[in-house]
Each structure stands twice: as C-alpha cells, then as structure tokens.
Amino acid sequence: MNTMKNMDHMLSVLTGSRVEDTSCDSRVRLGFAASCGSETQPVTTELILETVFRLRNADGEHHEVYPGSGSAVAPVLDLYGQSVRSVRVQADASIAIVFDAGSALWIGPDAQFSLSTAMRTCACAAE
Secondary structure (H helix, E strand, C coil), rough: CCCCHHHHHHHHHHHEEEEEEEECCCCCCEEEEEECCEEEEEEEEEEECCCCCEEEECCEEEEEECCCCCHHHHHHHHHHCCCCEEECCCCCCCCCEEEEEEEEEEECCCCCHHHHHHHEEEECCCC
C-alpha cells in the first residue's frame, strides 16, 4: 500500500467521529469517539499534534496554532463536541479535517511527522 493510501486509510476512522476530549500542553491532543455498530464501547482515536497547524473556527476566523504556546492554543478548545465531516490527505501529504460546524484543521507535511505515532485507535472488541 503506498504512503498516501495508507494515510487515507488510517485517517478514515475519524470521519463521523466526534471530538470528546481536548488537551493542550507541549502537544495538542484531540480525542475522538465514534459508535461501533451495536457495541456499547465506542471506537476511540487520539490525534497528537506536535507541529504547527492551522485552524479555522466555526466563525470563519483563522488561527496558526503552535503546540506548547500556552493560551494561544485556546481556539482548539472550540473543537470539543464537533463531529468530523471529512478527512483528506493532499498530494503534498498535508492533512485537512473538516468538522460539521464549519471548523477545519490543516496539518502541514513534516519530515519528522509519523501518522502511526500521532494516532492511537482503540477499536471495538470482536466477539
């Protein structure tokens, strides 16, 4: 599987999920949850951002967010409760996540960035 398709596949779990947790320190962590069929335990995914990214809030304001920059990361908190409408991996390996309320994240490509270490997913247990 080529890198772009692999990234698309890994990120596809976010579509339809809802931001259930936000945490900001030297990193920005977004916790997502989605229902898993008839299972009572949701699929949970954590996206950890350690590099600069752009955020458009639901009011259309744009922010350049630097993890670890204190209160300057506050616009990220508005993502809480929003659901992911779509996720795209661009040709340059940047990632665009669009939320149902109109917010969006753009995460640029980074040579030190590894999607597999930036995302953790707990899937529903198979019976």
